[in-house]
Amino acid sequence: MILQKIRTENMYLYYGNKMALNNVSISIPEKQVTALIGPSGCGKSTFLRSLNRMNDLIDSVKIEGNIFVDDINIYDKNIDVVNLRKKVGMVFQKSNPFAKSIFDNVAYGPRINGNNNKSELKEIVEKSLRDAAIWDEVKDRLHDSAMGLSGGQQQRLCIARTLAVDPEIILMDEPASALDPISTSKIEELIFQLKENFTIVIVTHNMQQAARISDNTAFFYLGELIEYNKTKKIYTNPDKKQTEDYISGRFG
Amino acid sequence: MSEMEKLRIFDNELKKLNERVINMSHLVEEQVSNAILALNTCDMKLAKQVIENDNMVDKLDIKIDKLCQNIFALQQPVATDLRYIISSLKINNDLERIGDHAVNIAKRIEPFCNYMSFSKKFGIDELANTAVSLYKDVDQLIKTHQLVLANDIFHNALIIKDNCHKASEKIIEEMMHQSEVIVVATNLMIIINLIERIASYSTNVAEAIIFVVEGKIVKHQKRNEEH
Amino acid sequence: MILKRFKRDAKGFFFEGLTLVSALIIITILIVMLVVIIIGGKSMFTWEFLTSFPTEGMTQGGIFPALFGTALMVIIMSIAAVPFGVITAIYLTEYAKENSVIARSIRFAVRTLAVIPSIIFGLFGLGFFIKFVGTGMDSAFMGGQLKWGQPNILWASLTMALLTLPVVIVSVEEALKTIPRELREASLALGATKWQTIRRVVLPGSYSGIMTGTILAVSRGAGEVAPILFTGAAYYLATLPGSLSDQFMSLGYHIYIMTTQSANVDQTLPIQFGTTLVLLLLTFSLNIVAIILRYRIRRRRIA
Numbered sequence: 001m002i003l004q005k006i007r008t009e010n011m012y013l014y015y016g017n018k019m020a021l022n023n024v025s026i027s028i029p030e031k032q033v034t035a036l037i038g039p040s041g042c043g044k045s046t047f048l049r050s051l052n053r054m055n056d057l058i059d060s061v062k063i064e065g066n067i068f069v070d071d072i073n074i075y076d077k078n079i080d081v082v083n084l085r086k087k088v089g090m091v092f093q094k095s096n097p098f099a100k101s102i103f104d105n106v107a108y109g110p111r112i113n114g115n116n117n118k119s120e121l122k123e124i125v126e127k128s129l130r131d132a133a134i135w136d137e138v139k140d141r142l143h144d145s146a147m148g149l150s151g152g153q154q155q156r157l158c159i160a161r162t163l164a165v166d167p168e169i170i171l172m173d174e175p176a177s178a179l180d181p182i183s184t185s186k187i188e189e190l191i192f193q194l195k196e197n198f199t200i201v202i203v204t205h206n207m208q209q210a211a212r213i214s215d216n217t218a219f220f221y222l223g224e225l226i227e228y229n230k231t232k233k234i235y236t237n238p239d240k241k242q243t244e245d246y247i248s249g250r251f252g
Numbered sequence: 253m254s255e256m257e258k259l260r261i262f263d264n265e266l267k268k269l270n271e272r273v274i275n276m277s278h279l280v281e282e283q284v285s286n287a288i289l290a291l292n293t294c295d296m297k298l299a300k301q302v303i304e305n306d307n308m309v310d311k312l313d314i315k316i317d318k319l320c321q322n323i324f325a326l327q328q329p330v331a332t333d334l335r336y337i338i339s340s341l342k343i344n345n346d347l348e349r350i351g352d353h354a355v356n357i358a359k360r361i362e363p364f365c366n367y368m369s370f371s372k373k374f375g376i377d378e379l380a381n382t383a384v385s386l387y388k389d390v391d392q393l394i395k396t397h398q399l400v401l402a403n404d405i406f407h408n409a410l411i412i413k414d415n416c417h418k419a420s421e422k423i424i425e426e427m428m429h430q431s432e433v434i435v436v437a438t439n440l441m442i443i444i445n446l447i448e449r450i451a452s453y454s455t456n457v458a459e460a461i462i463f464v465v466e467g468k469i470v471k472h473q474k475r476n477e478e479h
Numbered sequence: 480m481i482l483k484r485f486k487r488d489a490k491g492f493f494f495e496g497l498t499l500v501s502a503l504i505i506i507t508i509l510i511v512m513l514v515v516i517i518i519g520g521k522s523m524f525t526w527e528f529l530t531s532f533p534t535e536g537m538t539q540g541g542i543f544p545a546l547f548g549t550a551l552m553v554i555i556m557s558i559a560a561v562p563f564g565v566i567t568a569i570y571l572t573e574y575a576k577e578n579s580v581i582a583r584s585i586r587f588a589v590r591t592l593a594v595i596p597s598i599i600f601g602l603f604g605l606g607f608f609i610k611f612v613g614t615g616m617d618s619a620f621m622g623g624q625l626k627w628g629q630p631n632i633l634w635a636s637l638t639m640a641l642l643t644l645p646v647v648i649v650s651v652e653e654a655l656k657t658i659p660r661e662l663r664e665a666s667l668a669l670g671a672t673k674w675q676t677i678r679r680v681v682l683p684g685s686y687s688g689i690m691t692g693t694i695l696a697v698s699r700g701a702g703e704v705a706p707i708l709f710t711g712a713a714y715y716l717a718t719l720p721g722s723l724s725d726q727f728m729s730l731g732y733h734i735y736i737m738t739t740q741s742a743n744v745d746q747t748l749p750i751q752f753g754t755t756l757v758l759l760l761l762t763f764s765l766n767i768v769a770i771i772l773r774y775r776i777r778r779r780r781i782a
Contacts, residue, residue, distance in 0.1 A: 089668065
């Protein structure tokens with residue numbers, strides 16, 4: 001039986017008075033890749049960012065309904081956001097390494113958690129970089145600045161940095177949208193490998209990418225979850241006409 | 253949502269594909285009708301024309317294949333578009349086979365005509381005509397995508413197949429009594445077999461159209477007689 | 480038609496000329512000023528001038544105590560103004576809501592502080608630091624004995640710190656804003672707290688901005704006279720300031736005295752030029768360093 005890692009129930013999200021998510025109920029299975037697709041402004045990124053409470057940073061955001069991670073309501077008053085974010089990591093659209101060395105970038109998470117044991121940090125950094133399929137490219141220059149890496153390498157470094165915190169869920173917000181096709185395919189391969197151990201939720205504008213890498217696809221439109229289904233089903237015979245029109249490029 | 257729908261460049265390609273498949277279907281319809289007419293009237297000239305026209309069918313077949321190939325490569329179709337193009341490829345293939353069988357019938361008219369009286373005994377002309385009207389339904393179905401036609405096709409194809417079997421059995425029985433008819437009877441058996449194949453391919457086309465419209469795969473299902 | 484075009488061209492030519500002339504005037508003034516000061520002060524610009532005390536009733540000798548006093552004053556000023564300014568800037572960019580009443584009030588206050596005439600700061604320093612705080616300290620800790628309730632280098636430096644605070648706040652705020660939102664989000668998404676994010680990501684990235692602010696403040700403070708006029712600067716001192724409660728000499732004030740209060744103004748003219756040249760070189764070089772640092776921040780922002 002497949003475990004449902006994330007579950008939302010009748011979730012509404014407002015920016016001030018503007019409704020951005022309208023009654024979203026979804027169950028996201030463990031150790032699978034779930035893609036969120038839809039035209040710009042449809043709420044998919046907003047939805048993604050509410051799963052690790054990154055929306056908390058925006059003052060005007062108000063959320064109604066429930067979001068459960070492992071059956072724990074993450075908007076409960078007793079929830080420690082910092083711990084939540086360790087469990088639910090995030091990779092962003094623009095690769096955003098810190099202006100530090102490659103090593104220090106990956107060690108950042110463990111260090112803020114109070115781990116200053118040199119040999120342990122070394123181990124974590126190597127493992128994370130290996131898991132992010134970038135170890136071989138950087139192992140000889142771990143103490144060089146991360147800014148000297150190519151865009152694709154930077155993005156894999158950012159994934160390694162996220163892995164170093166040992167999350168269970170990884171949220172990805174268009175992680176390959178700024179990359180060339182070769183870097184993109186490396187990221188896609190990586191995502192495919194990562195789903196062995198992690199639950200991955202990915203926002204993408206690239207329909208073919210969603211089709212290639214995801215197990216489930218959720219189509220958002222105007223803040224509503226229009227259709228949520230197996231990716232194979234969505235791309236061969238979607239239930240909703242809106243989904244069909246969007247994925248076959250008739251609008252959006 | 254509907255007012256946001258836009259015409260894609262891709263839609264022109266799909267329209268072109270649709271037109272070509274319809275043309276192909278008409279062309280094959282002509283081939284089948286003419287082949288059967290030539291068979292029933294022993295019109296050798298018409299038979300020759302059917303044989304010659306086959307290269308038109310072949311050319312169109314290649315054009316449709318290439319168009320589908322291009323759409324796959326360049327447009328990465330999904331959903332209905334994807335199903336439509338997959339089906340077009342299959343339908344195109346089936347139509348081309350039906351066209352081939354029309355030609356094969358035309359090729360066997362000459363030896364067969366010498367024994368007209370013999371063939372009349374088994375109602376081959378009747379059987380051949382039902383195949384023509386079956387194919388007319390297929391042609392309509394390709395043009396209109398009206399699924400009610402598909403059901404007619406399944407139904408009539410079964411009847412034709414059944415009649416073909418019955419006719420074959422009769423011929424075999426005849427051959428056992430009169431050994432001198434073996435040559436003509438064999439020819440006749442081949443023609444019956446070709447008619448049966450046409451019915452069979454017609455069923456395939458109908459299944460492909462259902463796949464386009466409903467997204468359901470209906471082939472390899474046991475269809476009972478009431479269908 | 481031709482006439483009209485001629486008129487139009489003439490008009491354009493006239494205004495182009497006007498702007499060019501204005502620009503030339505400004506450059507000329509600057510060049511004349513520099514040339515006069517350099518020619519006048521060049522002969523005085525010696526190691527000895529910089530390192531010796533004034534002699535002969537300040538008509539001879541060097542400017543060492545003024546140089547030392549200015550340096551000490553800006554150091555104390557920076558120790559007060561920079562941490563305070565950085566903390567305020569951090570509050571404004573990281574904690575305060577962009578359009579909250581409190582953030583808007585602080586920004587308004589900073590802007591207002593920046594345009595208050597410097598003599599007012601001097602008066603404020605006199606009234607607040609010396610009369611209020613200093614006298615209060617004397618009566619509380621010194622048993623009424625006069626120690627803090629009079630002008631000294633501490634009160635002068637703190638008054639100057641008030642004057643330069645807006646410079647620090649604005650520079651640091653600008654630098655903090657160049658740290659991309661993505662970096663803060665990356666840190667927060669890794670489970671860092673807000674303070675961890677500021678300390679490990681935001682502040683290290685704003686280092687050159689903080690430096691710029693400090694240098695601009697120092698450069699401003701080194702040249703100002705009015706705020707220290709009543710709060711700590713001395714006409715002449717035979718010794719260097721040895722504690723925070725001592726008075727001090729400063730370059731700007733020294734120039735002022737030499738030109739207006741000297742027994743023999745004509746005789747001290749070379750010293751005036753020399754001191755002016757030293758002050759000018761000091762503020763120029765500080766400003767150039769600040770410009771270079773700021774340029775580096777801007778380039779990073781574009782990249």
